[in-house]
Amino acid sequence: MGSFDYAEERPEHITAILNGLDRYNPETTTIFQEYVAQQCEDSTYDCYANLALLKLYQFNPHLTNSETITNILVKALTAFPSSDFSLCRHLLPPNFLPPIPNATELTEAVQKLTTLNSLLESCNFKEFWNTLDSDDLFADLIADVQGFEDTIRRRITGVDTSDVETRIPGVIDSSMREIERTMLEDWLNLRDEKFEEFVTSVAGYQIDGNTVIISLNKDNEAKPTITRESVKIDQFSRVIRRAYEQPA
Structure with missing residues (x-):
């Protein structure tokens, strides 16, 4: 099953960026980040745009926003059983992926969300909800994603x-x-x-x-x-x- 890519609801300025060379322009990072926040608020989802932002982070690690990455991964969870989460996760810089020494907050967030994704992929839904309720950090991770x-x-x-x-x-x-x-x-x-x-x-x-x-x-x-x-x-x-x- 494919991802939820609501291209018809995509704002015109986002479409223009994705279809042009500006998608590789670091200055569009802020625009994409605001678009991710919008997706979280109005329950829409645009995987293609989110992947473009993660690609910008790869080329411009100094622009990386941990909260935005977390929100992208949480939104990708809501598209299961598609491969969106794996696609997004594989675009993250290696230093954000567990297991690594001196783990950061983002690394821990990625690890916990990966656990949730594994439970969804294996259709272990009861354990998914138990895990989601087992740690207050999960509540913080999904707080920005409405519904x-x-x-x-x-x-x-x-x-x-x-x-x-x-x-x-x-x-x-x-x-x-x-x-x-x-x-x-x-x-x-x-x-x-x-x-x-x-x-x-x-x-x-x-x-x-x-x-x-x-x-x-x-x-x-x-x-x-x-x-x-x-x-x-x-x-x-x-x-x-x-x-x-x-x-x-």
Whole structure:
């Protein structure tokens, strides 16, 4: 699955920079940093622009802003199961990547966010929420990204809007027809009325006792596959002829 790259919502001046030589101009660093802050505030996401900023940091390490890097990585987490986080992480300077001696705050932040990404990639959602709640530093890391937790829940269930026709296939939507309520509660880190509100109103699922029924879609609907092969008569004739040939 590709990244959430809202190119249609990208400001014109950002588009102009990305399409021109100014994307390599160190003076555009501040503009990109402000754009990252905007993404955090209005819940949009532009991976292409964020990668361009990380590339500028590579060439101009003295302009690096730790808070911006953290926000880029957190925003990339919300695009799972795409490879955005790995792409962003691999553009970081080596001195920011663990394990290294005399680790800085940014190095520790990268390490903790990498742990969260690994849990998401392995679909270990219960442990993801437990880890997120286990350290106050995680709360600080995601503080600037509005709606982070809700966005993760939408990615797990495969919901980007309430419209089933425009929903984004997620882990549950793509692989399940039903799931135990208690398990899904752990996966979404929601209980009681909040769980029921999200599952029915946002995800569009149905609750039947301790079972949650997943809406049918092209990914979880079982359909028979019919495989047909076209074999020509002359292929059989060659096989039969060789069976009666005398060995030399």
